[in-house]
Structure formats: structure tokens, C-alpha cells
């Protein structure tokens with residue numbers, strides 16, 4: 474709609490609308506925006522950028538509106554000045570995972586398919602009108618933001634443990650091109666690792682859950698990374714429950730917290746039958762983190778049929794997003810648009 478006509482319409486609405494019509498209009502606008510989730514998200518984010526006047530490339534605030542681009546998105550320009558603005562133009566998507574991403578009219582439908590964990594082939598079959606490769610790229614653009622959404626700290630009663638996923642190179646083209654990423658034949662997903670115990674065949678995923686529902690998850694290179702991954706992320710005065718690995722004891726000590734070693738359950742059935750005391754309700758343990766790991770394994774190994782280790786952190790972010798109370802698919806779009814990438818991306 475022409476800008477002047479839209480201004481006149483707003484003026485007429487402001488002066489002549491009754492309260493009942495106002496409520497009805499609110500419903501109509503909500504319904505229209507719901508049908509155009511992607512475009513509405515871009516429009517909302519453009520307003521935020523226009524208010525913040527912040528250049529995503531150099532961080533300067535001397536930013537002016539600079540016409541519209543071919544797709545109709547508002548452009549901005551960072552003005553060169555004595556204190557050194559970069560002079561480059563940008564739009565609301567610059568510097569986010571959605572930079573140069575097209576077809577915003579399809580993002581909403583795609584986000585709804587993501588909510589249902591629809592496979593890439595089924596996305597194509599759904600008739601949304603994007604290729605399999607585009608569906609894959611959109612998935613990871615949305616999940617890049619989700620991978621970064623984690624609490625700064627966990628507090629209170631914290632259950633911390635690691636779980637292991639087999640290293641996987643799903644989708645790597647080297648398998649077919651004769652340049653395999655590992656010196657071994659390709660294998661089907663599932664099945665145990667060939668080496669017993671922790672080996673290069675598995676990657677540890679550290680999880681720290683707190684009683685308020687906060688979850689910290691990090692894909693580690695080895696268990697030696699536990700202390701670094703939790704550094705500064707445990708609130709003082711917490712209780713850290715773990716299987717007694719020294720790294721957790723050190724983390725608790727460094728953060729002024731108590732450490733509680735939870736002994737693994739006895740595997741000897743006779744001893745268990747003879748003398749096990751009944752478990753007291755409310756007693757601290759690792760039940761929540763173990764159940765969390767079970768859910769993760771089901772999601773990644775069964776529902777998604779295995780994922781490449783390279784993108785494991787994205788899929789963990791996806792699982793966290795789906796468990797958030799009140800999660801709506803448009804959050805995948807909104808949060809990606811608000812996610813600032815480092816300037817060199």
C-alpha cells in the first residue's frame with residue numbers, strides 16, 4: 474500500500490473507530506500476520522533496527538534509512554564520519570543467520586514443518602515450493618540461533634553428567650567421491666562403537682540441568698573440556714550432583730558450591746534384593762539428567778535417524794527449543810533475526 478494512503482488510513486482509524494471495531498480489527502490483523510509469519514517477522518525486526526540505529530558491521534550508531542532494495546526491504550546506511558562509520562548499507566537481515574535469505578513468504582510454513590520434525594524429503598513433498606537443499610540450508614540457519622540460546626548460569630540443585638554420541642559424517646560427500654572423512658568404510662547408524670570405553674569414535678555431550686529447568690549443553694572434544702565448558706556458569710551456593718568425576722568436584726569448588734557424589738546403582742541383583750533401602754522421595758540424584766539424555770538419544774538417533782557430529786550442537790538447540798514452555802514456530806524466525814553473528818560471517 475502506498476505510504477500516504479496508509480497514513481490516511483491510520484488517521485481515519487484513530488479518529489473514527491469504535492471500541493468494538495478496534496477489538497475486531499485487532500483479530501483481523503493478528504490473523505493476517507499469522508498467515509505471513511516470515512514477512513511479519515522481517516517487518517518487526519526492521520522496526521527494531523530503525524529504532525536501534527546500530528550498524529551490524531562496525532557497531533556505529535550514525536545510521537540513516539537508505540531506500541528499499543529489490544525485494545522491498547528497508548535499507549539502512551552507516552554514515553562515514555570523523556569517528557569512522559563503515560559507510561556500507563545493510564538491511565534488517567544483515568549480520569544474522571538469515572542474511573540474503575529469500576522467500577520470506579515461505580518461512581512461516583517452513584517453521585511449522587520444523588515444529589513437527591518433518592524430514593527434508595517430506596518438506597519437499599509437502600508442496601511448500603523449496604528444494605531439498607534449500608530446506609537443509611534454512612533448517613541450519615534457524616538452528617544456528619537455537620544452538621546459541623542457553624542460560625548464562627545454572628543455579629540451585631544442578632545435575633551434571635555427560636552422554637556420548639558416535640561420531641558421524643552423515644551427508645558428507647567424501648564418502649561417494651572416494652575421499653572418506655575417516656579411514657574406514659561407511660557404516661549404518663546405530664550399533665555400538667568398535668572400541669570399548671571412551672574412544673575417538675564418540676563425542677561427549679555435557680549436560681547441566683538445574684531445578685528451575687535451565688539447561689546447559691555443550692558438545693566437547695573430550696571429557697577434559699568439562700571444566701572449561703562450565704567455567705563461570707554455575708551460580709555460587711549451588712549444589713552440583715554428579716557421578717564424582719574430578720572435573721565436577723573442581724567446578725563446584727571453584728564456584729563456591731557444594732558437590733554431591735551420586736554413586737551409580739549397584740548392578741549386583743542379589744545385593745540389591747537383600748539390602749537396598751527404599752529410595753526416599755526428594756532425595757537428590759541424577760534421575761533428571763539421565764532421563765534428559767534418554768530423550769536426546771531418542772530424538773537424535775531414532776527420530777532424526779542420526780545426525781552429523783558437525784551439526785550436533787544445532788540439533789541439541791532444536792531439542793531445547795521444542796521443550797521450552799509456550800514455544801511457537803515463529804520463534805525460530807524471530808530468534809534467528811535477533812541472533813547477531815560475528816562481523817566476519
Ligand SMILES: [Zn+2]
Nearest residue numbers: 528531551559
Ligand atoms: Zn558501519
